[in-house]
Amino acid sequence: MNYSTLKKTVALSFASLLAVGMANAQTDSTKSSMSNSTGTAKVFGGRGQYNTWSFGLNVGATSPAVAIGGVNDYTDYVVSLGYGASLRWQLAHSFGLQLDARGGKVAGNNNSAQGGVRDGMASFDTRFWQGTLSGVVNVATIDFLRRKNSVNFFVNAGAGLIYYNPHFITASGLETRYKDADGGNHYVKSLVIPVGAGVKFRLNDAWAFNLGYTANFTDDDNLDGLKRGYPSRDKYSYGYGGLEYTFGSSSKPNLDWVNPVAMMYDELYDAALRQEVEALKGRVTNVENAVNDLKKDTDGDGVADQFDKCPSTPAGTVVDGAGCPIVFPKADSTATPAAQAYSNIQFDFDSSVLRTSSYAVLDLVSADMRSNSKKVVTLNGYASSEGTAAHNLRLSRDRANSVKTYLVNSGVEARRLKTKGLGETNPIADNSTEEGRVMNRRVEFKQ
Structure with missing residues (x-):
């Protein structure tokens, strides 16, 4: 794998870590942020019930070689001193964002080369300072089923800037520092991508001891003072140990050591x-x-x-x-059958469906009209006062059409039946009582 491909892969991995972590953090932040009165955190209680900010100091060894190998400009590396400080914000039990400030020295020589010289160089040592932002993911623990985790394994990746001033000795013994065009000493600035892993040991809720390793890939070829004629990039590794302190109230647990499985079990029971x-x-x-x-x-x-x-x-x-029973007006027993035939047709509330009790009257109407082929009848539909005027107008039309459909199906010519929808006008009873409203839901025959 060439350096360019590695750099793109690392950058993509870092972006993925950030996306996953921020999604987890957003989910946590939408929950309630308060712990219960006893101070015991709940897995669905939100991030606010935990201590989440940590500060760490570390010290370790640097080298111009990394664990994955690759091309080095010098045959031998010299282990040198490195040191750093970190500030981390734990967004979820498995993910945090960390700012790192690091300094130290990277050194190497060509002692193993013939004559102790390679490409005109004998040795180099470079002072550097760098600042990076990384995503840190807790990937595993060996105490997952305990109430509190005590050992966490983590991986991290990020990006930042490195400043350095190479110092090197040439084959002739000339001691030189990196110089710009006007000959003055200055620091080189470059993009740096740290990728690492480590293990964290819980001492208590506030203190932890960390061991880690980070490979740092720069975006230029000047870290060792030798810039070759073919594409290459310099890199260095940093192995370290350090202490980390988590700020916050002693009544709150540290989110970094949360065991969500055990906490969920506690909540369920x-x-x-x-x-x-x-x-x-x-x-x-x-x-x-x-x-x-x-x-x-x-x-x-x-x-x-x-x-x-x-x-x-x-x-x-x-x-x-x-x-309560509905009392219908009694038919006039003195009326002729033809007069009884043209009695009003009643309907249920908000309905245009004919009642079966209406069939007898409608059959008399049909018989009378079929026996008198010149008779023309107008069917006036009405409604009670419930609902809007527009709705009642449509309902009265539908009621008149229901009567017409029955008569046409029984043999009366459609042209001899006229329909009108008159809505809630012309009530024949008081609309303020149910008995009155029942009588107003009708179709009248006008000859």
């Missing part, structure tokens, strides 16, 4: 939670019983007992919305 679940079951049962009571209809008239003002009505009785 928490006595208070189980009591709440049982109480919820009781409330659901009460609601179900209330619904069943609302649906109960002892006399079968279609009106629930809780709203039935006339309980125990006989089966088949036509009732109003309060469950």
Whole structure:
């Protein structure tokens, strides 16, 4: 793998780590941020119930070689001193963002080369300073089933800047530092990509001891003072140990050591939670019983007992919305059959469907009209005053058309039947009473 490919791979991996970590953090942050009164954190309680900021100091060894190998400009590397400080924000139990400041020296020589010289160089040592931002992922622990983790394994990757001033000795023994065009000493600036892994040991909730290794890839070829004629990039490694301190109240646990599996188990079997679940079951049962009571209809008239003002009505009785029988006006016994035939046709509330009780009247109308082929009848549809005027107008039209359809199907010519929808106009009874509204839901025959 060449350096360019490695750099792109590392950058892509780092972006993926950041995306996953921020997604986890966003999920956590949408939860409640308060711990309970005893100070015990809950896995679904949000990040606010934990201590999340840590500061660390570390010291270790640097080398111009890295564990994955690659081309080096010098035959031998010299282990040198490195040191650093870190500030980390733990966003979730498995992910955090970390700022690192690091300094030290990287050195090497050509002692193993013939004459101790290679490419005109004998040795180099370079002072450097660098700052980076990295994503840190806790990938595993060997104490996952304990109440608190005590050993975490982590990986990290990021990007930043490195400043350095190469110092080197040529084959002739000339000691030189990197110089710009006007001959003055200055620091070189370059992009650097750190990729590493490590293990963290929990001393207590506030303190931890870290061991880690980071390979640092620069974006130029000047770190060792020798810039070759073919494409290459310099790199160095840093192995370190250090202490880390987590800030915050002693009543809050450290998010870095959270064991979500154990905490979830505690929550699922928490006595208070189980009591709440049982109480919820009781409330659901009460609601179900209330619904069943609302649906109960002892006399079968279609009106629930809780709203039935006339309980125990006989089966088949036509009732109003309060469950009371509807009294229809009696037909005039002195009227002729033809007059009885043209009695008003009544309808149920908000309905244009013919009642079966209307069929007898409609059959008399049909017989009379078929026996008198010159008779023309207008069907005036009406509605009671409930609802809007526009709705009642449409409903009255539909009622008139329902009567016309029945008569046409029984043999009356359609041209002899005119329909009008008159809505809630011309009431024949008081719309303020249910009895009156029942009478107003009608179709009248006008000859």
